[in-house]
Amino acid sequence: QVQLVESGGGLVQAGGSLRLSCTASAGTFNTYSIAWFRQAPGKEREFVGSGSTGGSTYYADSMKGRLSISRDNAKTTAYLIMNSLKPEDTAVYYCAAHLLDTRRRYTREGYQYWGQGIQVTVSS
Numbered sequence: 001q002v003q004l005v006e007s008g009g010g011l012v013q014a015g016g017s018l019r020l021s022c023t024a025s026a027g028t029f030n031t032y033s034i035a036w037f038r039q040a041p042g043k044e045r046e047f048v049g050s051g052s053t054g055g056s057t058y059y060a061d062s063m064k065g066r067l068s069i070s071r072d073n074a075k076t077t078a079y080l081i082m083n084s085l086k087p088e089d090t091a092v093y094y095c096a097a098h099l100l101d102t103r104r105r106y107t108r109e110g111y112q113y114w115g116q117g118i119q120v121t122v123s124s
Contacts, residue, residue: 001113002024002025002028002029002032002097002098002112002113003024003025003113004022004023004024004025004095004096004097004113004114004115004116005022005023005025005115005116006020006021006022006093006094006095006115006116006117006118007020007021007023007118008020008021008118009093009118009119009120010119010120010121011121011122011123012085012120012121012122012123013085013122013123014085014086014087014122014123014124015084015085016085016122017081017082017083017084017085018081018082018085018120019079019080019081019082020036020079020080020081020082020093020095020118020120021077021078021079022034022036022077022078022079022080022095022097022115023075023076023077024076024077024078024097024113025076029071029073029076029097030053030073030076031053032053032097032098032099032113033050033051033052033053033097033098033099033105033111034050034051034069034071034078034095034096034097035047035048035049035050035051035095035096035097035099035105035110035111036048036049036050036069036080036093036094036095036096037093037094037095037096037108038089038091038092038093038094038120039091039092039094039117040088040090040091040092043091045094045108046060047060047105047106047107048060048063048067048080048093049063049067049069049080050069050099050105051069051070051071051078052099057069058105058106060106063082063089066082066083066084066085067080067081067082067083068080068081069081078095080093080095082120085120085122086122087122087123087124088122089120089122090120090121090122091119091120092117092118092119092120093117093118093119093120094114094115094116094117094118095114095115096108096111096112096113096114096115097111097112097113097114098111098112098113099111100112
């Protein structure tokens with residue numbers, strides 16, 4: 001069982017930047033793809049971006065050009081850096097690990113492990 005813990009969320013002004021971290025408990029972190037999702041009030045959880053073990057990255061069209069995903073396997077930590085934040089980016093952000101099926105890369109069903117989520121609020 002892998003436990004994921006997100007950190008780095010909070011309140012930021014529109015146009016600002018934020019870095020979220022996702023730290024895994026397991027030593028096999030380097031074998032897992034990592035993804036980020038978000039869920040705004042009253043909306044479905046949606047894909048934000050992901051990074052494979054080989055270094056490939058995938059980003060949601062709504063956030064392309066404004067975010068990057070990286071990882072530090074030695075620290076078993078993944079990062080989501082978001083720039084030029086907008087009020088509509090306000091949501092609870094979740095990290096997920098271990099892609100079960102590449103055909104489901106962009107869906108919550110595609111990942112085995114999940115963090116508890118962290119709030120990101122962007123003020124206008």
